Amino acid sequence: MDYNNKLEKLALQLFSVDAVKFGDFITKSGINTPVYFDLRVIVSYPDIMVLITTLLYDIVVKDAKCDHLCGVPYTALPIATLLSIQAKIPMLMRRKEAKGYGTKKMIEGHYKPGQKCLIIEDVVTSGSSILETVKDLHKEGLIATEAVIILDREQGGRQNLEANKVHMKSLFTMTKFIEILLGHGKITNDTAVKVQDYLKGTQAPPTESTVNRILLPYEKRAELATSQIAKRLFTIMATKKSNLCLSVDLTSSTKILDLLEKVGEHVCLVKTHIDIIEDFTDVFLRQLKQLADRFNFLILEDRKFADIGNTVSLQYLKGLYKISEWADCVTAHSLPGEGILKALNGCVNGVNRGVFLLAEMSCEGNLISPDYTEASVKMAEKYPDLITGFVCQKKETFSDPGLIQLTPGVQLESTKDDMGQVYNTPEKVVLDNGADVIVVGRGIVTAKSPEAQVVIYKDTLWKCYLKRVSGKIE
Ligand code: S5P
Numbered sequence: 001m002d003y004n005n006k007l008e009k010l011a012l013q014l015f016s017v018d019a020v021k022f023g024d025f026i027t028k029s030g031i032n033t034p035v036y037f038d039l040r041v042i043v044s045y046p047d048i049m050v051l052i053t054t055l056l057y058d059i060v061v062k063d064a065k066c067d068h069l070c071g072v073p074y075t076a077l078p079i080a081t082l083l084s085i086q087a088k089i090p091m092l093m094r095r096k097e098a099k100g101y102g103t104k105k106m107i108e109g110h111y112k113p114g115q116k117c118l119i120i121e122d123v124v125t126s127g128s129s130i131l132e133t134v135k136d137l138h139k140e141g142l143i144a145t146e147a148v149i150i151l152d153r154e155q156g157g158r159q160n161l162e163a164n165k166v167h168m169k170s171l172f173t174m175t176k177f178i179e180i181l182l183g184h185g186k187i188t189n190d191t192a193v194k195v196q197d198y199l200k201g202t203q204a205p206p207t208e209s210t211v212n213r214i215l216l217p218y219e220k221r222a223e224l225a226t227s228q229i230a231k232r233l234f235t236i237m238a239t240k241k242s243n244l245c246l247s248v249d250l251t252s253s254t255k256i257l258d259l260l261e262k263v264g265e266h267v268c269l270v271k272t273h274i275d276i277i278e279d280f281t282d283v284f285l286r287q288l289k290q291l292a293d294r295f296n297f298l299i300l301e302d303r304k305f306a307d308i309g310n311t312v313s314l315q316y317l318k319g320l321y322k323i324s325e326w327a328d329c330v331t332a333h334s335l336p337g338e339g340i341l342k343a344l345n346g347c348v349n350g351v352n353r354g355v356f357l358l359a360e361m362s363c364e365g366n367l368i369s370p371d372y373t374e375a376s377v378k379m380a381e382k383y384p385d386l387i388t389g390f391v392c393q394k395k396e397t398f399s400d401p402g403l404i405q406l407t408p409g410v411q412l413e414s415t416k417d418d419m420g421q422v423y424n425t426p427e428k429v430v431l432d433n434g435a436d437v438i439v440v441g442r443g444i445v446t447a448k449s450p451e452a453q454v455v456i457y458k459d460t461l462w463k464c465y466l467k468r469v470s471g472k473i474e
Pocket residue numbers: 247249273302331360361362363391408409410421439440441442443
């Protein structure tokens with residue numbers, strides 16, 4: 001029997017055992033509905049269980065690249081069990097309530113942080129049940145980006161899941177299910193129209209994001225990144241075990257090159273202010289690029305563009321510095337609005353480029369308000385290929401785990417300079433404030449021995465990151 005025949009057979013069987021009913025019903029939340037699914041009854045029908053397992057196995061599970069399967073309690077638990085046995089993929093079990101004694105664990109089974117888990121569910125309306133399971137898996141450091149389900153009621157669940165980086169595959173959409181029943185004369189045309197109208201008019205509201213970027217390791221976040229530059233940077237960070245960005249705020253090109261020669265192996269990103277260099281030449285840029293290749297770091301030109309799109313485009317592509325030719329990414333203010341993001345194209349001459357958008361600043365008395373920060377994050381959403389992350393100070397600023405929080409204003413002690421810069425410690429910015437890449441300038445550059453100091457910063461920051469992803473701080 002081919003796939004479509006099996007699907008038809010399943011739809012008819014579900015109808016015949018009253019797993020789906022048509023009429024006037026009231027849902028748990030008190031809304032009238034012309035269609036009602038109760039797949040709990042299928043445990044009484046071994047043939048249906050086998051058919052569902054076979055179909056789910058064929059469409060997703062057999063090719064799934066995952067370490068575990070996890071059913072959303074309760075209806076999907078027996079289905080996940082059967083799939084786990086057929087696919088020989090270990091299962092995890094999510095509790096609905098935490099135990100009242102001993103450990104407060106919500107996920108039962110043996111697993112390691114960073115492992116991937118495929119979610120199994122019966123029916124999706126808003127997606128919230130899957131997202132609760134995802135949230136508990138994330139708390140344990142597990143990755144859950146794929147779900148396979150029996151029926152999608154097409155009431156906004158798919159969109160809610162996508163917004164939370166969970167991709168869903170279903171055996172049936174409601175449209176397909178109705179089509180099969182109608183085709184076999186099980187329901188009338190009137191009923192079919194009524195159900196379709198009801199679904200269109202009863203869409204679930206969008207749900208909050210549940211992916212906790214703070215607990216995910218950088219290599220996993222690389223997989224979730226849309227921006228190619230963010231992907232590369234996360235990968236470099238994981239490979240070099242460094243989340244340190246050096247801000248080389250020196251005015252002599254030879255001094256910059258000498259410094260990078262000594263510290264390049266310890267940093268993931270080098271941040272420049274190209275317009276402060278007094279002896280700038282094209283040769284300097286070539287040497288900088290060679291160092292970036294040799295030591296495997298990316299270059300961020302901290303130009304903080306802030307003009308209308310046309311001017312920014314010229315500043316980016318032309319002039320003495322031709323920033324777009326050598327900087328992997330740049331910083332930009334969101335102040336002028338979207339035009340600035342249109343000017344900073346994510347691909348220049350076939351090479352990927354990125355932007356860190358300023359959502360907050362480190363200096364005291366800056367005029368950025370919470371509304372401005374929120375609007376900046378919103379503005380970035382439309383440019384997922386371009387936006388690498390945000391320059392910001394707080395973990396609440398954004399939630400997308402594929403984006404990078406770049407946080408400046410860091411030294412080993414919390415102090416201030418005499419021009420308004422405020423410094424926080426590595427512990428504070430990484431553990432409390434959610435920094436992913438940490439910018440250090442004078443803390444290293446003006447140290448007696450930058451080559452010794454860079455190692456202290458790198459090790460301290462990396463330890464804080466490891467502590468953070470171990471989940472022991474929340
Ligand atoms: O809010 C900000 C944004 C940036 S990019 N605060 C900052 O300090 N920066 C930059 O980070 C600033 O331009 C400087 O290059 C670096 C901090 O240098 P430090 O010497 O104070 O560590």
